[in-house]
Amino acid sequence: MSFFLQLVVSGFALGMVYALIAIGFVIILKCSKAFNIAQGHFVMIGGYLGFTFLVTFHLPVWASLILAVAAAIILGLLIERFTLRPLVGQPVLAVIMMTIALATVLEGLATLVWGGEYKTYHGVLPTITLKIGELSIPPETLIGVMVSIAVVTILMLFFRYTRSGLAMMATAEDEQVVQSAGIKVTTVYALSWVIACVVGVIGGIILGGVSGVMIPLANVGLKAFAVVLLGGVNSIGGAIVAGIMVGVLENIAAGYLDPLLPSGGGLASVFPFIVMIIVLIFRPHGLFGLVEIERI
Amino acid sequence: MLQVNNIEVTYMNIIQVLRGVSLEVGDGKIIALLGANGAGKTTTLKAISGLLKTEEGEVTDGSIVFDGKRIDRYGPVEIAAMGITQVMEGRRVLGHLSVEENLMVFAHNRKDRKEVKADIEKVFEYFPKVKTLRRQTSGYLSGGEQQMMVIGRGLMARPKLMLLDEPSLGLAPLLVQEIYEIIRRINAEQKMAILLVEQNARAALGIADYGYVMENGRVVLSGAADMLRDNEDVQEFYMGLSAAGSKKSYREFKHYRRKKRWVT
Numbered sequence: 358m359s360f361f362l363q364l365v366v367s368g369f370a371l372g373m374v375y376a377l378i379a380i381g382f383v384i385i386l387k388c389s390k391a392f393n394i395a396q397g398h399f400v401m402i403g404g405y406l407g408f409t410f411l412v413t414f415h416l417p418v419w420a421s422l423i424l425a426v427a428a429a430i431i432l433g434l435l436i437e438r439f440t441l442r443p444l445v446g447q448p449v450l451a452v453i454m455m456t457i458a459l460a461t462v463l464e465g466l467a468t469l470v471w472g473g474e475y476k477t478y479h480g481v482l483p484t485i486t487l488k489i490g491e492l493s494i495p496p497e498t499l500i501g502v503m504v505s506i507a508v509v510t511i512l513m514l515f516f517r518y519t520r521s522g523l524a525m526m527a528t529a530e531d532e533q534v535v536q537s538a539g540i541k542v543t544t545v546y547a548l549s550w551v552i553a554c555v556v557g558v559i560g561g562i563i564l565g566g567v568s569g570v571m572i573p574l575a576n577v578g579l580k581a582f583a584v585v586l587l588g589g590v591n592s593i594g595g596a597i598v599a600g601i602m603v604g605v606l607e608n609i610a611a612g613y614l615d616p617l618l619p620s621g622g623g624l625a626s627v628f629p630f631i632v633m634i635i636v637l638i639f640r641p642h643g644l645f646g647l648v649e650i651e652r653i
Numbered sequence: 654m655l656q657v658n659n660i661e662v663t664y665m666n667i668i669q670v671l672r673g674v675s676l677e678v679g680d681g682k683i684i685a686l687l688g689a690n691g692a693g694k695t696t697t698l699k700a701i702s703g704l705l706k707t708e709e710g711e712v713t714d715g716s717i718v719f720d721g722k723r724i725d726r727y728g729p730v731e732i733a734a735m736g737i738t739q740v741m742e743g744r745r746v747l748g749h750l751s752v753e754e755n756l757m758v759f760a761h762n763r764k765d766r767k768e769v770k771a772d773i774e775k776v777f778e779y780f781p782k783v784k785t786l787r788r789q790t791s792g793y794l795s796g797g798e799q800q801m802m803v804i805g806r807g808l809m810a811r812p813k814l815m816l817l818d819e820p821s822l823g824l825a826p827l828l829v830q831e832i833y834e835i836i837r838r839i840n841a842e843q844k845m846a847i848l849l850v851e852q853n854a855r856a857a858l859g860i861a862d863y864g865y866v867m868e869n870g871r872v873v874l875s876g877a878a879d880m881l882r883d884n885e886d887v888q889e890f891y892m893g894l895s896a897a898g899s900k901k902s903y904r905e906f907k908h909y910r911r912k913k914r915w916v917t
């Protein structure tokens with residue numbers, strides 16, 4: 358039982374990070390109607406930034422987070438201004454191609470700056486391990502969960518209660534109406550890229566703390582993609598629920614199914630995708646996708 | 654307040670839609686702009702509001718002057734800030750947002766938070782039907798409720814001039830009457846000028862001070878509303894047609910998907 362609980366708890370922690378990253382995905386999808394192939398690469402950059410601030414500069418966790426978020430905001434603004442704004446009005450495919458290019462460029466940059474080898478920031482985090490009964494939660498996971506819950510909550514409040522959040526939701530519905538309301542949609546786009554970068558980078562710092570940083574950390578973008586499809590491409594709430602689901606399922610598969618396989622493992626990373634395929638067959642809009650409202 | 658001087662409008666540099674349109678809207682007046690489907694009414698409104706630029710349209714000749722200032726070079730965001738709000742054809746509700754959120758979107762640039770709150774209540778006072786639905790997802794409202802909501806939404810920007818595009822589209826006659834009564838009230842109480850586009854000439858001329866009739870991108874007739882109401886051509890082509898034609902136009906109604914968006 359405690360083994361199961363342990364899996365669920367660490368799965369939840371992992372899932373919150375997936376949810377965080379997936380929100381970045383959903384925002385771009387809603388505002389620009391495009392899949393952001395580079396979302397996972399924001400995560401990778403986040404991991405490396407975490408390494409730089411925590412290990413290279415020996416900064417405390419909070420300072421590292423603030424600096425990384427600042428860097429992410431700048432990165433988001435630069436990306437929007439110089440690569441995506443020129444494409445406003447072009448077909449969505451052009452935007453997707455641009456995000457592929459961005460992904461490649463970020464990968465190259467990361468290799469240039471941080472080299473190709475595996476980086477880890479084990480040991481620099483405060484060594485508190487939370488014990489609840491037989492359950493023990495390591496510091497990386499604990500900090501990760503707290504940070505991702507905080508960020509997800511802030512984002513939800515932002516969308517629900519601020520004018521800029523409302524402007525973003527409105528832009529996702531009808532750009533022309535939003536402009537007729539006197540709202541600059543370029544500002545909304547810029548904001549959407551900033552949010553995508555920030556959640557990616559924060560997710561990267563957390564994941565880097567748990568499992569170290571390497572270029573392939575960017576592949577987590579693919580998992581966020583599965584999360585988004587599972588939750589329903591245009592639903593932020595769906596992304597959160599699906600993120601947690603995928604995290605928990607992945608851990609349970611790793612804990613119970615992988616040991617039974619002759620290969621000794623490998624199912625964990627595939628399992629979420631299998632679930633995604635099954636769900637999509639029965640619910641093409643995902644679990645919580647917004648349905649096109651049609652009135653006659 | 655608004656002068657449209659002999660404007661020509663071209664889409665995508667080749668499709669000329671307006672061929673010299675002139676009209677004038679005086680302070681606090683209701684001006685009707687009538688004409689059959691495809692005459693260029695919506696294009697005229699978009700030229701004024703700047704929304705044309707989001708559809709690769711351009712005013713290639715003539716000028717548009719609002720409060721003494723030439724505005725045809727500006728985009729929709731600047732023009733909205735000057736006090737012109739367009740209530741677009743086909744309602745265009747932000748379907749997944751609630752009624753109140755729809756209203757708030759149009760108050761985005763206003764600093765006077767208290768007055769925004771008061772204005773929301775004002776909108777609900779004009780449209781009591783919508784008040785009970787304030788927290789509902791707007792996409793599920795009935796056509797009439799949606800039309801009321803988008804007019805109210807336009808009010809939230811506190812415009813000096815409201816451009817209203819076919820508010821009667823697809824609505825039952827009784828509902829049209831109700832909405833027109835409220836438009837008249839808003840005009841009188843808010844001292845807000847209205848440029849009212851309609852195919853339903855009878856309804857529009859019922860509340861307008863003055864009217865223009867468009868055909869093929871030109872104004873072919875204009876005059877005081879009661880004069881137009883008595884005009885035989887208007888009666889034959891626009892009032893007769895409007896009764897039978899309302900169904901037809903509803904089926905033909907479509908949005909033009911923009912090929913290239915232009916944003917400010």
Ligand SMILES: Nc1ncnc2c1ncn2[C@@H]1O[C@H](COP(=O)(O)OP(=O)(O)O)[C@@H](O)[C@H]1O
Nearest residue numbers: 664668670689690691692693694695696708909
């Ligand atoms: N975005 C657009 N691109 C190209 N042509 C357009 C566009 N919008 C309208 N038109 C054309 O302009 C003409 C006038 O349309 P419109 O202004 O919508 O007329 P109305 O509102 O009087 O029905 C029509 O022939 C229509 O096909």
Ligand SMILES: [Mg+2]
Nearest residue numbers: 694695696742
């Ligand atoms: Mg029209």
